[in-house]
Amino acid sequence: MSNKIYTFMFITILSALLLTACGGGKAPASSSGSTSSSASTANGTDTDGDGIPDSAEKVLGTDPNNADTDGDGQNDLDDPNPTMADNPIQESSTTQGFTISGLLVENNEDADGAGVPDHLEFKVANTGSADLTTFDIYYTITDKDTGDVQGYYRTLPGFTVKPGETKDIHFDNTDQPDHFSWNPNSAFFNDPNGLTVAVTLHAPGLAPQSGAVDKDPAGAEGGIE
Numbered sequence: 001m002s003n004k005i006y007t008f009m010f011i012t013i014l015s016a017l018l019l020t021a022c023g024g025g026k027a028p029a030s031s032s033g034s035t036s037s038s039a040s041t042a043n044g045t046d047t048d049g050d051g052i053p054d055s056a057e058k059v060l061g062t063d064p065n066n067a068d069t070d071g072d073g074q075n076d077l078d079d080p081n082p083t084m085a086d087n088p089i090q091e092s093s094t095t096q097g098f099t100i101s102g103l104l105v106e107n108n109e110d111a112d113g114a115g116v117p118d119h120l121e122f123k124v125a126n127t128g129s130a131d132l133t134t135f136d137i138y139y140t141i142t143d144k145d146t147g148d149v150q151g152y153y154r155t156l157p158g159f160t161v162k163p164g165e166t167k168d169i170h171f172d173n174t175d176q177p178d179h180f181s182w183n184p185n186s187a188f189f190n191d192p193n194g195l196t197v198a199v200t201l202h203a204p205g206l207a208p209q210s211g212a213v214d215k216d217p218a219g220a221e222g223g224i225e
């Protein structure tokens with residue numbers, strides 16, 4: 001055996017021992033708990049450091065780049081339903097300050113050949129007199145055939161809408177300004193049935209606004225203009 005192979009084996013065994021020590025013996029083996037750094041486990045790369053290798057996240061339908069896929073505060077490894085968060089938005093205000101329009105989803109078959117990645121997109125108009133800067137959002141993805149539901153909660157850091165302004169907000173994984181990442185292993189991408197995506201957008205002190213759009217199982221882009 002070459003020195004290279006011995007070195008590789010040593011690092012692998014050392015990594016496994018260190019990860020086991022840090023993870024407190026929590027299953028599965030080599031768990032590192034809720035850290036956010038990438039780690040290599042005996043089962044492969046764990047990009048988000050949640051103790052579940054990327055390959056297993058794909059099977060589980062969880063996000064390999066987010067230790068808390070559904071945003072409910074529970075690490076994927078500890079969360080009994082890692083793609084279902086309850087809606088934490090509790091706002092009693094009835095003051096109107098913004099509207100949602102143009103809710104769109106891109107079909108998962110790319111029937112129009114536009115090369116546009118699967119995404120959720122909508123417009124937010126500020127109808128008030130002050131900047132809106134602290135939005136949060138809850139959205140669900142419901143399989144219209146089986147009734148299965150996934151629910152996700154997110155804050156939207158950096159998304160600002162000035163008075164009188166209308167801005168697009170995107171959920172995709174293109175890493176651009178006002179584009180927010182979402183679970184690449186979610187039902188949105190992997191469920192071939194017709195889906196309904198429903199969103200509730202909130203800013204503190206203002207009435208939440210909601211909308212929903214259907215995602216065709218294999219046809220044209222859905223949405224309302």
Ligand SMILES: [Ca+2]
Binds near residue numbers: 048050051064
């Ligand atoms: Ca992981």
Ligand SMILES: [Ca+2]
Binds near residue numbers: 050
């Ligand atoms: Ca994860």
Ligand SMILES: [Ca+2]
Binds near residue numbers: 079081
């Ligand atoms: Ca969670």
Ligand SMILES: [Ca+2]
Binds near residue numbers: 070072074080084085
């Ligand atoms: Ca959950």
